[in-house]
Amino acid sequence: MSISKNPNFWYHILYTMTAEQIIRERIKHDGCISFRDFMDIALYAPQCGYYMKNSTEIGRGGDFFTASNLHMAFGWAIARQIEEMWQIMKNPETFYIIEYGGGSGLICFDILTSLKGREIFNTISYVIVERNPHFQLKQKARLTEFSDRITWTAVMKDFPQVKGCVISNELIDSFPVHLIEAKDGKIEEVYVDKNFNEKFLTPAAGVIDYLNEFNISIPLDLAHGYRTEINLETRVWLSDVSEYLAEGFILTIDYGYPAWEYYASERFSGTLMCYHKHRAHENPYINIGSQDITAHVNFTSLKTWGEAAGFNCLGFCPQGTFLVSLGIDEFLSKIAETEDFAFQAAKVKRLITDGGMGVSHKVMIQYKGDEAFTLRGFSLRNRVASLLG
Secondary structure (H helix, E strand, O other): OOOOOOHHHHOOOOOOOOHHHHHHHHHHHHOOEEHHHHHHHHHHOOOOOOOOOOOOOOOOOOOOOOHHHHOOHHHHHHHHHHHHHHHHOOOOOOEEEEEEOOOOOHHHHHHHHHHOOOOOHHHEEEEEEOOOHHHHHHHHHHOHHHHHHEEEEOOOOOOOOEEEEEEEEOOHHHOOOEEEEEEOOEEEEEEEOOOOOEEEEOOOHHHHHHHHHOOOOOOOOOOEEEEEEEOOHHHHHHHHHHHHEEEEEEEEEEEEEOHHHHOOOOOOOOOOEEEEOOEEEOOOOOOOOOOEEEOOEEHHHHHHHHHHOOOEEEEEEEHHHHHHHOOHHHHHHHOOOOOOHHHHHHHHHHHHOOOOOOOOEEEEEEEEOOOOOOOHHHOOOOOHHHHHO
16 A cells, blocks of 8 residues: 655655654645545554554554454464365465464464464465564564464565465455545545545545445435445455465455445444544544554455455355354363363453454455365355345
8 A cells, every 4th residue: 555646755754754744744745635545644654654653552552452362262263264274275285374464463373373283284384464563573572483384574565376365354444445425415535634624525536436336325315424435445455365366265354344234324424433542433633643543344345356356255254153153162162171261251252242243243255266165164154145235
């Protein structure tokens, strides 16, 4: 993702300014910028964007946590699904697990710990795609036991053709989004001026194409106020993955909806949220560079654009159902005699129930290859048909 249309202009200031200062300079130079560009700089400006600065933390001491922060049972279940994928692909001698945005390294650690001693383990080449050097250092410190199996890279560009599984855990929700709003019977796009006030201009061509492609009928009769997000970066990411993944899977875990549910009229304010010190709010124009900004995933676009990139959608269901299908109860039975079982069981419960991540988070697996099969993770429930309404 590029944070500027004028990279040469920005090169000399990127390493001396805050994310807010960069945004103000960009607006001073170019005029109003789209919310998409505002979000891109706030999250990804080198050294000062939220995901690129040294001080950003994930977990109890940060602004939010992911499933891997709750309990290692999450990584254990993912490992079981990955092992089945390896078997379906007829046990390739080298099986790549490519994880985008490795966070603190917990998913990688739990997956490799769970697979250690099994036949698949010696075939694994684990790649963590991490742009933040600070995160890379933290991951390397946690993963010293498996350092001979792990490679770090900032981008997958020019990576050789591989076979394996790509893991996307709460990745796509952090891609910069275009904001649109229904005003006076028409659709306009949100731009940001020098005072961080919102301006409404003609939407980018890609936004209009998106609305047409997914037959999204914005309720224009709501003269003012209906607002939602358009994520065009997902298509670029899928195309990039297709370039290097010769055969294999994309495993996506994120919060989101099918398109028909995402753009329903009752979702009047969209899904954009900010997270700062474990508090959720809706104002992206404060704490710039020091808070997470996210938007839910349109899983219909993930399926449609994945198919265009050569991936067949094998399954889609809530995270809780997926983890239960993979036998997370077996994991609990293994730790039943531990002294803190009740405490651990309560954490696992948050992974699978409606009050935790079990319903809000969805799982989709896409496959590039010639085989036809059913994955264990969708043995209890597969809601692919729901993606089309």
